[in-house]
Structures are given as structure tokens and as C-alpha cells.
Amino acid sequence: MKHYLLLLFLSLFCSFAVYSQSSEKLILLKDVDTNLPIEDATVFIVKTKQTLLSNSEGKITFILTGSSNIQVSHSSYKSVVVRSNTLAKTDNVIYLKNNVSDLDEIIITKQHPQIILKSLIENSIKKLTVPARLKVYSREFFKTDGNCTSFNDGLINFQLFIKNKNFNNIILVEQNRSYGLPNDRFSPDVLGYNLNNIMENYYNFKYLIPILNSDSKKKYDYIIKGYSANGDFNVMLVSPVENSDELRDNYKIIYDYKKKIILEVSSSLSPSILINVKQKTSIGSKNIYKSSYKNIYRFDNSNYYLVASKEEIGFERIEKNKSIDVEISNYLVTTNFSTNNFTYNDSNVFKNQTLFNKKNTILSPYWYISGLTTTEEEQEIVSKLELKVD
Numbered sequence: 001m002k003h004y005l006l007l008l009f010l011s012l013f014c015s016f017a018v019y020s021q022s023s024e025k026l027i028l029l030k031d032v033d034t035n036l037p038i039e040d041a042t043v044f045i046v047k048t049k050q051t052l053l054s055n056s057e058g059k060i061t062f063i064l065t066g067s068s069n070i071q072v073s074h075s076s077y078k079s080v081v082v083r084s085n086t087l088a089k090t091d092n093v094i095y096l097k098n099n100v101s102d103l104d105e106i107i108i109t110k111q112h113p114q115i116i117l118k119s120l121i122e123n124s125i126k127k128l129t130v131p132a133r134l135k136v137y138s139r140e141f142f143k144t145d146g147n148c149t150s151f152n153d154g155l156i157n158f159q160l161f162i163k164n165k166n167f168n169n170i171i172l173v174e175q176n177r178s179y180g181l182p183n184d185r186f187s188p189d190v191l192g193y194n195l196n197n198i199m200e201n202y203y204n205f206k207y208l209i210p211i212l213n214s215d216s217k218k219k220y221d222y223i224i225k226g227y228s229a230n231g232d233f234n235v236m237l238v239s240p241v242e243n244s245d246e247l248r249d250n251y252k253i254i255y256d257y258k259k260k261i262i263l264e265v266s267s268s269l270s271p272s273i274l275i276n277v278k279q280k281t282s283i284g285s286k287n288i289y290k291s292s293y294k295n296i297y298r299f300d301n302s303n304y305y306l307v308a309s310k311e312e313i314g315f316e317r318i319e320k321n322k323s324i325d326v327e328i329s330n331y332l333v334t335t336n337f338s339t340n341n342f343t344y345n346d347s348n349v350f351k352n353q354t355l356f357n358k359k360n361t362i363l364s365p366y367w368y369i370s371g372l373t374t375t376e377e378e379q380e381i382v383s384k385l386e387l388k389v390d
Contacts, residue, residue: 023063023064023065023084024062024063025062025063025084025087025092026060026061026087026090026091027054027059027060027087027093027094028057028059028091028092028093029041029054029058029059029074029093029094029095029096030058030093030095030096031095031096031098032095032096032098033097036058037054037056037058037059038074038077039054040308041053041058041060041074041077041096042072042074042296042307043062043071043072044073044298045084046071047064047066047068047069049336051307051308051336051337051371052335052371052372053296053307053308053333055374055375056375057375059373059375062369062371064084067083067084067085068084069082069083070082070083072094075229075230075233075296076098076099076100077096077097077098077099078099080094080096098229099228099229099230100228100229104226104227105226106225107225107226109224112222113222113224113236113238114211114212114216114217114222116224116236117208117222117236117253118212120253120261121208121212121262123261124205124260124262124297125204127259127261128304128305129303129305130160131159131160131162131339131341132159132160132305132339133158133159133160133339133340133341133342134157134305134334135155135157135334135337136155136156136157136158136332136335137154137155137331137332137366137370137371138152138153138154138155138195138330138332139151139152139153139330139372140152140153140328140329140330140331141327141328141329141378141381142180142326142327143325143326143327144324144325145324145325146325149180150179150356151179151180151382151385152176152177152179152354153176153367154173154175155173155174155175155176155366156172156174156195156350157171157172157173157174158199159171159341159344160199166204167200168200169196169199169200171195171349171350171351172344172348172350174361174363174366175364175366176360176361177361177362178358178360179385179386179388194354195353195355196351196352196353199306202295203306205262207293207295208251208253208265210249211238211251218241219240219241219244220239220240220251221238221240222236222237222238223237223238224236227254232258233254233255233257233263234254234257235253235254236253236255237250237252238250238251238252238253240270242272243276244273244276245277245278247269247273247277247288248269248273249267249269249270249292250267250268250269250270252266256299259299261299261304263296263297263298263299264295264296265293265294265295266295267292267293268291268292269289269290269292274289280318281318283318283319283320285317285318286317287315287318288315289314289316290312290313290314290315290327291314293309293310293312294308294309295308295309298337303337303339306332306334309330309331309332310330310331311330312327312328312329312330313327314328331372333370334371335369335371
């Protein structure tokens with residue numbers, strides 16, 4: 001036992017030593033015209049092949065030994081490349097130019113946009129690099145009546161492969177932590193990512209099914225525009241027709257029309273439709289007032305894979321004598337991509353739905369190099385939940 005504790009101490013000491021000796025970089029991304037922070041920008045460290053994502057404050061932090069080119073890209077901004085040795089300050093601000101115009105030209109096509117979208121999905125599925133390994137940072141927040149009651153995050157390896165013509169995966173959890181417990185009155189499907197099928201959903205573009213059905217042409221309007229942020233891209237906007245009494249989303253699909261692959265997919269609940277939806281009153285029902293997701297894919301001339309995803313949902317749960325407000329936020333960031341398989345024992349394969357089901361395994365302060373920096377508000381939430389456990 002003493003020998004084990006000594007090895008664990010040395011492992012943690014080395015992790016902290018490497019962290020302290022390496023150069024910590026902080027980048028703050030801002031819009032050059034508005035000075036506002038830029039969220040969901042992809043930052044790729046060429047030397048380490050690490051991918052990072054800017055948070056809602058526009059911040060990215062990472063550890064780097066030596067120098068490297070740093071590629072900064074966002075679907076709505078002009079991409080830039082900077083050298084790490086130019087980031088000499090504690091806070092390094094990089095300004096990006098927004099090239100998106102509301103006057104982007106509407107493109108008239110011979111085929112209905114839905115047919116084009118189906119073709120894009122089919123080709124994108126064929127182009128996605130599989131088999132492959134995605135090293136992913138996962139983070140989830142669970143709020144009840146405005147108070148964050150649960151949190152988990154972790155480093156996860158997804159080994160993707162094709163089985164019976166479908167995407168499948170093996171999951172290994174390197175490290176994880178969970179604070180607080182989700183309310184057991186809610187079914188597992190709303191407690192966060194189902195890690196066992198989330199990659200299959202994202203690689204099959206499953207969330208686009210509502211606008212692919214044959215009767216969807218009557219329920220949605222489809223528009224294709226040129227994309228001023230990048231001349232090689234088009235954007236497809238799909239919005240529900242007015243006077244609907246069903247919950248429906250607005251969709252935005254950014255794609256490379258030359259390579260015929262999807263680079264970004266997002267949707268959010270239509271506010272105009274939400275007004276017309278009748279509220280449910282029966283016990284156990286849910287009144288959804290917020291729902292959105294965003295997937296970002298990367299194509300680097302040889303590999304095509306998921307870079308990041310973000311999902312949010314908010315709903316009112318009807319109880320016997322009261323209602324409960326629930327909000328869930330989920331994030332995935334692919335910090336490293338590889339076509340090499342990992343080795344594993346069957347006993348180490350993670351088969352549960354969420355990281356809430358796994359005992360905490362903390363070997364190093366992995367959240368500092370997670371690829372997704374916590375905002376000040378998020379860090380305060382994590383710290384409070386952590387204190388409750390201690």
C-alpha cells in the first residue's frame with residue numbers, strides 16, 4: 001500500500017512539475033469591430049496537434065513547450081495563424097474580422113435544398129475518417145430551479161469503427177470527476193450525454209432527421225446562401241413555417257460546396273413557434289423553453305472528424321404540487337485525433353451512459369489542459385460543488 005501511494009504521489013508530482021515548467025498561454029479572442037468575445041472558435045496547435053475551443057468569454061488556455069504555429073478559425077470570421085512566441089503577455093488578445101453579411105446572396109438551385117442536404121449528409125458520412133481515435137474532454141452542468149446541483153467532466157478516448165455498416169465505438173475513461181448527484185426523478189435521457197451512442201448520432205447527423213422527412217417540405221422553409229466568411233462555403237438555413245403548434249427548431253448548416261462536406265451544424269428552438277405551443281399541465285410532463293445544439297467538424301486535407309459539440313436544454317417539469325425548472329448544458333471537445341487504435345482490456349471499457357455513473361478518478365489536474373477553459377462563473381460553480389464533497 002505504501003508503495004502504491006508513493007507511485008501515485010510521484011505521478012501527481014511529475015504532472016504538476018511538467019505543468020509548472022511548461023509555458024502557459026492564454027488567448028482572448030475578440031471581434032475587431034464590436035470588441036466582444038468570440039465563442040466556439042477552433043484553435044489548433046500545430047506542434048502538438050491539440051485542438052482547443054474558445055469559451056463564452058472568448059478564452060483559450062493551453063500548455064506548450066517550445067514554439068508552434070497556432071491556427072485560429074471560426075465559421076463567421078477570417079482565419080488567422082500566429083506564432084506562440086508572439087504571445088508574450090499574460091493575456092494575449094487576438095482580434096478577428098467578421099466577414100459574414102446579412103446580405104449574402106441567395107442561391108437558386110435546380111434541386112430542392114432538402115435533396116441537396118441529403119446528398120451532403122450521405123457524402124459527409126462517407127468522408128468521415130473511420131476507424132479513428134478521438135481523445136475528448138467532456139463537461140456537463142445540471143441546474144435545478146436556477147441552482148447548479150451537479151457537475152461532471154473527464155478525459156475520454158473514443159475508438160470509432162464501422163460495425164454492420166453503422167458507426168460504433170469503444171470508450172475508455174482516463175480521468176473523471178463528478179460533484180453533486182442528478183435528481184433521480186428525471187429519466188436518464190435528460191441527465192446528459194449518452195456516451196455510448198453520442199458519436200454514432202453525430203457521425204450520422206441524426207439531429208437533422210426532422211428536416212429530412214418527406215413531409216418536412218410542408219413544415220419548413222429552406223434557403224441556401226453564399227457565405228461571405230468563406231467563398232468555398234454555402235450556408236443552408238431551415239426555419240419552420242409560421243402558425244405551427246409543434247415545437248420546431250431553426251437550423252443552420254455550413255458546408256463546403258466543392259468538397260460536399262458539412263463543417264458545422266446548429267439548431268435552436270424557434271422563439272416564434274414557442275409562443276404558439278400550448279403548455280402541458282399533466283403531472284410528469286415537460287414544457288421545453290430552450291433547446292439548442294452545435295456540432296463543428298474539421299477537414300485538414302487528409303482527415304475529417306468531429307471537433308466539438310455543445311447541447312443545451314431547459315424545461316419545466318410538472319410535479320404534483322409544484323413545477324421544477326431544469327437546465328442541462330453538455331460540451332464535448334476533441335483535443336487530439338489519431339488514426340491509431342488504442343490497446344485496452346475489456347474490463348476497462350466504459351459501458352454506462354454518463355460519467356455520473358463512474359467513481360472519480362483524478363490523477364492530474366487535467367482540466368487545465370482540457371481544451372475548453374472554464375469561465376469564471378463555471379469555475380465558481382465547480383468550486384462550490386467540490387467543497388460540498390470535501
